[in-house]
Amino acid sequence: MPDLKFMPHQLKVLNTTEQFNHVGYYLDMGLGKTFVGAEKLWELNNPINIVVCQKSKVDDWLDHFRTYYPQVKTCDLTKKSESITFNNLIDAQALTKDDTLIGVINYDLIFRRSIYQKYSGFTLMLDESSLISNESTSRAKYILKMHPESVILLSGTPTAGKYEKLWSQCQLLGWNITKTAFWGSYVQTTWVEDGTFKRQVITGYKNVDHLKRKLAQHGCIFMKTEEVIQLPDKVEQKIFVPATKEYRKFMKNSYLMLDTLNLQEFHDESDFDGKDVTPRVELVGDNQLTKLLCARQLCGQYHKDKLDAFRDLIESSEERWIVFYNFNDELIRLKKIAEALNRPTSEVNGHDRDLNAYEHRSDSITFIQYQAGAMGGNYQKSCRICYFTLPLGKGSCDLWEQSKKRIHRIGQQNICFYYYLMVKGSIEERNLQMLKVGKELTDDLFRDQTHQSD
Template sequence: MINFKPHQQLSLDLTADKHLVAYYLDMGLGKTFVGAEKLIQLKAPINLLICQCSKIDDWIEHFQKYYTLPAFNLTEKKQYERFFELTELVSGIVGVINYELAFRRKDLLNLRDFTLMLDESSMIQNETVKRSKFVLKLAPKNVILLSGTPTSGKYEKLWSQIQLLGWKISKKLFWQQYVDTEYLDVNGFPVRTIKGYKNVDRLKRKLAKHGAVFMKSEEVLTLPEQFDNKIMIPTTKEYRKFMRTSIVKVADTELVGDTSLTKRMYARQLCGQYNQAKLEAFQDLIQSTEDRLIVFYNFNEELKKMLELVDERPVSIVNGEMKDLTAYNERDNSITFVQYQAGAKGLNLQKANKIVYFTLTQSCEDWMQSKKRIHRMGQEKSCFYYYLMCRNSIEEEVLKTLESGRDYTDNLFEKYCEVY
């Protein structure tokens, strides 16, 4: 029997009479336990769970461990076929699949009388992409949405999700009533940007009627303090030249920023993998402690260069090619390298209390989620975040933008280039 935390039990109690629900619980509040329990309570003969690829095994293990529920990995052909065979014979089975593969499995559109659970439901925030269109075409009897994003105020991302909760408000009206916007002139073109939100209490009351529960960590938990530490590093002459001319040669590689996208990418790389002073600062930092460390990074070349500096320390890696947390779990002096897209969401890394940001993501959501990998239930120590930052560079502007709750976009980069 699972012993739920009071806030988890409250979430279930608030939605006890509903079959279309959303648990917008802050990162670290245990959405997995709440969502799985609600799925069991709904008692649907068939259950379909869509999540990120890196979370498939974790979800299957959760159902098998706590509920002894038949759970199938629908990314594997034999298990996919077996799942559909058993839908005609067995009641109470779960199929787990990732977002990027789900829309390629057209048979899922034929499922009826089933519970649909979306882990990190913010993945369908853009209703125009294939994965979102596919999810919105499904015909579930019950719906469970799990996300921590709206608790941080990203309410504009909710519209496609509330369609699944039965609130059939148009996107235009939703934005008119709840999103505060303004138009900025960008190179002669009006671009709509989000200033903030309005009628938030009314929005939450409306969503509560449609089965949504909002909870933030500070409302229900007393978590340890968090401390940010910036380690400032000089930019290279190559970086400064590139920002002036949009072209530079580094280590026999010519970088040409002929578009805002390529210039932004190379500017970030010149502050990371091509900055020897940052690599040395990283080496000094990891040599200063034997504690477990989590290191977030962006590019494969960054990982390659950092791995050359770790000496004999045990290493775990989570990226698009592998997920190996053996060293993290078994060795208290391990270093775990995590690529944002693969591990900023969903991982439980509270055995560590220190994160090193070798480079920053451009996504505010991924950045906020990354901090919560260690600052969550079960953490007993203060949490420390170390930012390796190039002074007077794009990195300072990126962090400033993330701290303001926004993504770092091309428009912001263009403005920064003009200032620089």
């Protein structure tokens, strides 16, 4: 075993599942599932191992194995040269019983590599295994057709209370229950008429204790932070700004020509040079999805009072801040405010992952785009999160729940503060209400909000 010191709850997880070669570690964010999963992979002692994770986590997994398991050959399968090396070693059968080979790849790439479905007898580890909960996606279809000997599933919020999402993971754990039988045994549904057709709606769950016993029999461990660690308190605060006349006009007419030059941080059109921001935008809500998108923009990047509130909030504390946002235009405007305040910035998004300011400056502001950073990363050097806008759409509940764990985790010594910048009477209030009860804001709910604004 590598020279690692595990916490008591981590040792308990490993000892409880020692006899299993198919395991599901559903450990709350901050409980160290990376260490537990990597150690289980080591204990399984398969010469070939494939780790699948989010794109933003590939480097983290590579660093982890290379730091704590240097005797293992670890390959970055997102790089062509290392992928070729990995495959050649397997095809040439050049591995001895004492060799261990680990390849790390992201979800959006693996299903484009047909070769991994040809291998068998290896260990497959899925980080954030909830990402295959929809078995109809390309990634899930591909992974479910792989032929591993051993499986390790890792997730911080595996279902957000939605047990129907576990069925595809049950298949990997070796519980070969059909989807029809799974739903019939554990999911309560009803059929409702939706226009010209009927659709099945989940109304609740049944036999939950039996489900948990069955999952335990297939190597699953569920563990909440509060069960094993006493973390500091959390304090949430809403900061309201009024809805603009532009927002109300758009919600009524589904159309708006917006002049953005009145936003405080831009003084003239020359300030837009190279910023990918236009001084005038046309907002057209010709269907529910585009109207929802435009409404969110009017509650964020195009809302002068909210941008002013963000400035005031950041100025209120010289400590590190974590700021979650959705759109690139939001980032541009928020960074301009930070620059005006002479605050160093870091960012995590689909284009960049620069944490230098976060690591080395106590007055830094780190901007994190939800899809790129809400589900991973340790930011407990900060105890303050600002939600400039909230996530919305498929998977938004998981993103929001996991984003809160970025600072509220092992190593945090201070009370954690969460600030929500909210437009009063807008879709943002409804969205937050739904997130807090584990639901996503649907088109129907948005339609209700539209009617309220008429």
